[in-house]
Amino acid sequence: MTTTARTYTVKLVDAQGLSTAQRSAAELRFRMALDFALGGPEYVLPALQTCLLVRALNEDQPPESTPEAEQQVIALWEKAEADAIMAAFKPLGKEMGDARFVIRS
Template sequence: MHHYTVRIFHSEDVSEAERDQAAQRFRTALDTSLGDASLVAPVYRAYLRLLQIHGDQLRPWDLDPSEQLLADQWEAAELAATQATFGAERYMGDAHFELEIPPP
């Protein structure tokens, strides 16, 4: 069960079925990279907190080792999901995604 929703946005004419397939590829890659679908929401929330605190600062951020591990894990998972979704679909090259995470 997914504890989040992926919305795919794009600038070209893509069918609802193609958009659904892209969202499924994104979820599968994200879940696999983080280890389980249940980890996506808490890891993403924690990453968003780091962005709120450090987002305006140049990288690397001044993080403790556990925060750095979390940031690295999220960024690697997001990259894997983005590549799985948009890399193979050239018509979605300008597309992007949005995660909708329910409140804790």
């Protein structure tokens, strides 16, 4: 049986009041939801990097002038990220304030 190495890491930061187990579980739920939404762990970093590049290239442009394909790239990432955040935090049953996930290669 072959196992696939993770192509990225996730760290939950600024999450006050969580135990180590809760933090680890939230990070796992976030990773699993991103992997699912984007087609696997090997696609997460490329999707994030592409979204950031498209945003940077269009930051001085009005939103309506961004080409449709580029808007779709941004929308894909934003939906995947929002769903992953919901999957990670909802089981905790409380407001997470400034908590956020940091993704690194």
